[in-house]
Amino acid sequence: MTETNSGRNGRSGSFGDTVAVDLASGRAVDLAELYALDALTDEERQAIEQYMSAAPAAERTEFFDRVRQARETLARTFRIEEQPPADLFDRIVAQLPVQGSGPDAGTPAPPASGHIAGGQFAPRQPASGQPAGAQPAGGDELAQARQRREERRRPGGTRRWLAGVAAAAAIALGGVGVGSYVADQNDPMNQVVRAGDLREASVDVAGGGTATLLISSSEDAAVVKMNGVPAPPAGKVYQMWLIPKDGSAPVSQGLMDEEALSKPAVVEGISSAAALGITVEPAGGSQSPTLPTVAAAPLGA
Template identity: 30%
Template sequence: MTSDAPDIHTLSGAYALDALDPTEATAFEGHLESCESCRDEVRSFRDAVGALADDVATPAPDRLRTSVLSAITAVRPLPPVVPVDAPSAPVAPSGVTTSASSEAAPALASEELATRRATKARRAPAWLLVAAAVLAVVAAGGLWRSVSLQQQLTSVTAMAADVSAVITSPDATTVSGEVAGSGRAAVVRSASSGKAVLVTDGVPAAPAGKTYQAWFITSDGTATSAGLVPSGDHTAVLLSGSPRSGAVVGVTLEPAGGSSQPTTKPVVAIMV
C-alpha cells in the first residue's frame, strides 16, 4: 500500500488514533507540515478521541500520586521552544521575534516531529520504564529519608536529574544485552548531549568486597572507566564520559572502590 499524495489525507483518522506504523506516521507528519486542513482535522480529532477517555476513567491508586509528585522534583521542565530554532545554530539572545506569524506553522510541525522522534526513541520502552521506576524510587527516597543524609541526597537528586535528561532526550537510543548469570542491562545514549545512562534490570548484587564498574572500550581494546555501577535489582546510572557511536560499554566485577583497568571478563558488553 503506497501512501501517495491524493490518498494521504485519509490517514488523519488513523494518525489521531496512533494507529499508523512508525514509517507511515513519519510520512504523515511530513504531510502535516504543508497541509493546514489536515492539521486542523487532527487537532479536532484529538479533542474527540480525548472524550473517549471519559468512558474508561478509573480512580488511580494513591501511590501513583505519591510517586508522580515525588519524581517531578528531580526533573526540570524544558524551556519553551523559541521560534527560529535551527539545530546547532546559536540561540538568538533576544526572545523577541517579529516574524511570529510566518514561523507559526513550521514551529507547529517541527513540534509534532519532535514528539514523534521522542516516540521513536522509545524503541525499548521497557528500559525507560525501568529507569523511570529507579528515578521514582530515588526521588521518593529523597522525601522519606532523614535530613542528616541531605548532602548525599543532593547529589543523588542531581544524578537523577541527569539520568532523566538523557532518557527523555528526543535523540535517545537504547541498546540492551544479557548479563552473564542473570539479568539484563541497557545503555541509553543521547548523541546530542554525548551522555549515556546504564540501566540494569534483575542483575544480582555484587558479592561482598566487590563492585560493578562500567567501561568504555574502543575497538583496539583500550578501556576507560565510566564509573561505578550501584548495586541493586534495578539501577540507572549516568556514565562518566562520552561514549562514541560504535564504542562498547562493558561492565566488570572489580574490587570495592573500582580499578583503573578492568581485571575480570565483562559480565555484559553492549555496543552503542
C-alpha cells in the same frame, strides 16, 4: 548423510547446475529448502513459482509443505536478537497508512481497549492512574515533569504511547547516580534523557537482569540503568568501562555496589567508545577489566 546428490526419497538423480535443469528433471520439490532459505535469485524464484502454479496439486502441496517446514525450522534455529533503537517504533507508527476505521486511525489508542478509539488520547496507565513512565511507587515529580515536557515536545501523544509500550523512556529519574549527580534539570542525566536523538539499547547481564542504555550522541553521553541485576558477590563490585574505538585500553567509568545498582548512572564521553562493558571486580575496582564481561553494549550509531 552423505554428500552425494541422491534424492532423499529415492527420487531422480542429482541436482543440476541450474534451477531450470532441476525443474526440467522433475526435482522441483527438492528445491523447497533453497526456496525457503531465499538462496535463489529472483529469476529462479519466479521460475519455481511459475512451475508450481501449473504443477499437479500433489506436487504443489508437497513443495509448499516442505517450504513451510523449512521456514519453521529456520525461525527456530536462527534466533539472534537485538534491541532496535528506542525511537524506531515511533518512526514506524508515523508511517502507518490509515487503515480501517476512522480519521483517527493514526492516533495511538489506549492498549486495553483493543480497538481504535477515535480522538481518545488516554495514555497507558496503571490502575493507580499514574502517568506511564512514572515509578509505581509514585511521587516522582521529576519523572512526571519530564513526561510533561516530552508530551509538549511531541504532538499527537505518540511519545506517550511509545513510553507506555516500549518502555523506552520508562526509566524514572530521581535517583542519585554513581557520580552523585544532583537530579535537577541541568544535571547531565536530564540532559541526556531530554536529548532529541535518544536511542535505547538493552543488553542481558550474565547472572540475570538487563542493563538498559539511553544513548545520546549529541550529548556524548549515555544513561545506564540496571534492571533486575543481582547484587555483586560478597567482596565484589560491578565496574563499568568504555571500550575505545581506537583499540586502546578500556577506561573505567566507575563502580556500582549493591546500592548503586538501583540508580541510573551517567557515562560521558561515549563518542570515542565502541562499546560499554560491565565486569565484576574486587571491591575498590580494578585498573583493567577482568574478563569475561557480564554485559557489553555496542555504542556505535
